[in-house]
Amino acid sequence: MLPVPSKRTEQIQMSAIRRMMNEAGRLRALGHPVISWSVGEPDFNTPQAIKAATVQALESNYTHYSSNLGLLELRQAVAAKLEEELGLKYRPTGEILITNGAAEAISASILAVLDEGDEVIIPTPAFISYANCVHLAGGKVVEVPLSAEDNFQLDAERLAAAVTERTKLIIINNPNNPSGAVYAPQTLAQVANLAVEKNLWVLSDEIYRHFLYDNARFRSLASFPGMRERTLMVSGFAKTYAMTGWRLGIVACAETSFLPLLKVHQYLTTSAVTFTQVGLAQSLASPHTERAVQTMLETFGARRNLLVRGLSQFSQLKVYPPQGAFYLLVDVSGTGLDAERFCQRLLQEHYLAMVPLSGFGAHCQNLARISYAASTPDLEEGLERMRTFLERF
Numbered sequence: 001m002l003p004v005p006s007k008r009t010e011q012i013q014m015s016a017i018r019r020m021m022n023e024a025g026r027l028r029a030l031g032h033p034v035i036s037w038s039v040g041e042p043d044f045n046t047p048q049a050i051k052a053a054t055v056q057a058l059e060s061n062y063t064h065y066s067s068n069l070g071l072l073e074l075r076q077a078v079a080a081k082l083e084e085e086l087g088l089k090y091r092p093t094g095e096i097l098i099t100n101g102a103a104e105a106i107s108a109s110i111l112a113v114l115d116e117g118d119e120v121i122i123p124t125p126a127f128i129s130y131a132n133c134v135h136l137a138g139g140k141v142v143e144v145p146l147s148a149e150d151n152f153q154l155d156a157e158r159l160a161a162a163v164t165e166r167t168k169l170i171i172i173n174n175p176n177n178p179s180g181a182v183y184a185p186q187t188l189a190q191v192a193n194l195a196v197e198k199n200l201w202v203l204s205d206e207i208y209r210h211f212l213y214d215n216a217r218f219r220s221l222a223s224f225p226g227m228r229e230r231t232l233m234v235s236g237f238a239k240t241y242a243m244t245g246w247r248l249g250i251v252a253c254a255e256t257s258f259l260p261l262l263k264v265h266q267y268l269t270t271s272a273v274t275f276t277q278v279g280l281a282q283s284l285a286s287p288h289t290e291r292a293v294q295t296m297l298e299t300f301g302a303r304r305n306l307l308v309r310g311l312s313q314f315s316q317l318k319v320y321p322p323q324g325a326f327y328l329l330v331d332v333s334g335t336g337l338d339a340e341r342f343c344q345r346l347l348q349e350h351y352l353a354m355v356p357l358s359g360f361g362a363h364c365q366n367l368a369r370i371s372y373a374a375s376t377p378d379l380e381e382g383l384e385r386m387r388t389f390l391e392r393f
């Protein structure tokens with residue numbers, strides 16, 4: 001007889017994104033010319049100013065523990081950015097936590113507010129972490145399917161209809177992974193009213209707030225009346241600064257929510273790596289970093305247009321043009337395949353990796369996600385492979 005793992009882990013799904021990444025890696029190792037449109041990882045390297053400052057920090061022996069809250073200088077730099085870009089004031093001590101990636105920010109926030117059996121409303125399709133972290137915390141996921149006809153816009157009435165006396169938290173991701181939707185301020189205002197009226201927490205994952213297209217405007221949920229006290233704002237550096245492997249994220253919240261969050265963070269990871277925090281604190285606001293970010297954002301905009309134009313030529317696909325983030329959804333039912341089969345065949349036969357939305361929401365079996373955080377040549381070549389594949393249908 002062997003000891004058994006926890007019941008909680010039985011509910012946890014392995015990520016479809018990682019599954020496709022692993023299969024793509026296996027095929028690549030066999031020598032196949034795999035192109036990845038699957039993972040949400042900018043193909044750019046981290047801006048030089050950030051790398052140089054971090055090397056210097058390591059050389060200067062910033063190799064000891066930092067504060068559990070995160071390095072003060074980085075918290076100050078984050079507070080300055082939030083004020084400058086969003087007009088939101090968060091105190092560096094007691095309202096900003098530096099985490100190991102936005103991933104830890106999400107899990108720590110959820111563990112800090114949920115009790116066993118609490119319900120969590122998640123509009124879907126949604127980033128896979130949310131539901132799985134809710135399961136880990138012993139909570140119950142209540143999916144609110146968003147409609148493709150509305151381009152996956154948030155629907156406050158549907159959210160309101162899902163609230164029960166057990167509801168504790170709503171999770172909003174704006175701009176959205178995987179749909180690329182950017183939520184309209186008037187809808188966010190309705191969500192804010194709902195949260196205030198029903199006394200709910202809101203986890204607002206705003207990690208893609210810099211990625212906006214077609215004049216889309218971003219507004220933070222924390223900026224609506226009554227929301228600062230109940231919003232756990234999650235963000236990170238992985239996407240905007242091409243720092244996925246550095247594992248640095250943040251939670252910004254009101255002082256009243258901070259201690260529970262800090263307790264969870266302390267026992268999950270203690271603190272983020274010190275020399276990376278020092279390097280980032282010193283280079284975050286440098287003109288070199290700002291220029292590098294601007295160039296990356298402009299490139300993402302051009303890639304988004306290239307893909308929307310290219311994919312719209314294929315009558316077998318329905319394309320949902322994104323307004324934000326760097327993902328795009330396609331409905332593949334015109335091929336007669338569901339998204340799982342479609343993505344498997346595209347990868348095995350043409351070495352093009354996309355992600356089926358199984359795991360992103362129960363109603364998503366015909367939807368597949370494309371990440372255009374891939375190089376422009378890989379997008380162009382991928383479109384050619386897609387054309388060849390679709391000729392059969």
Ligand SMILES: Cc1ncc(COP(=O)(O)O)c(C=O)c1O
Pocket residue numbers: 040100101102103104127173177205207235236237238244247248249
């Ligand atoms: C919506 C969303 N939130 C959080 C994360 C996690 O980011 P990090 O790499 O900082 O943990 C991702 C990564 O794909 C994401 O898409």
